[in-house]
Amino acid sequence: MDRFALNFEDGGRLALRDKRRLSRAVLDPDLSRLGPDAAEATRVDFGRLGQGATPVKARLLDQSRIAGVGNLLADETLWRARIDPRRPAGELADEDLDVLRRALRAATRDAIRKGGVHTGDLIAERRRGGRCPRCGATLERAKVGGRTTFWCPADQAA
Ligand SMILES: [Zn+2]
Numbered sequence: 001m002d003r004f005a006l007n008f009e010d011g012g013r014l015a016l017r018d019k020r021r022l023s024r025a026v027l028d029p030d031l032s033r034l035g036p037d038a039a040e041a042t043r044v045d046f047g048r049l050g051q052g053a054t055p056v057k058a059r060l061l062d063q064s065r066i067a068g069v070g071n072l073l074a075d076e077t078l079w080r081a082r083i084d085p086r087r088p089a090g091e092l093a094d095e096d097l098d099v100l101r102r103a104l105r106a107a108t109r110d111a112i113r114k115g116g117v118h119t120g121d122l123i124a125e126r127r128r129g130g131r132c133p134r135c136g137a138t139l140e141r142a143k144v145g146g147r148t149t150f151w152c153p154a155d156q157a158a
Contacts, residue, residue: 039109052090055085055086056084057149075151078156079134086142121133137154
């Protein structure tokens with residue numbers, strides 16, 4: 001069932017279908033409340049990510065800091081950057097933030113090129129008993145920032 005649809009005068013139709021009911025449509029949104037786009041976020045933008053005790057994964061999902069990062073892309077990015085998703089954002093060093101920024105850019109580009117965030121290297125293993133595509137360790141699973149999160153305990157060490 002469509003949660004939202006636009007019918008165009010030429011007969012075209014744009015529909016939002018979402019069985020899990022996590023998405024929403026906002027008409028005439030206040031874009032000033034959104035952070036910079038994930039693919040274009042700068043070092044300065046990432047500097048604002050790395051403050052306080054909030055887990056870094058929750059910060060990545062905060063659309064007011066950086067826009068466009070959902071649950072799967074956040075897990076893929078943190079896995080590529082080898083950063084523990086539970087790590088307090090304020091503990092990240094400048095080098096960590098640089099690694100994270102590059103990982104997000106690469107993961108975003110790959111997702112666009114391959115047709116969606118579900119094509120990420122980690123995503124097929126996001127299940128109970130799933131294994132790290134890099135080292136083969138069994139992935140950890142927990143709620144971080146209110147969302148189900150998977151990470152590799154071997155190479156995403158705190
Ligand atoms: Zn691993």
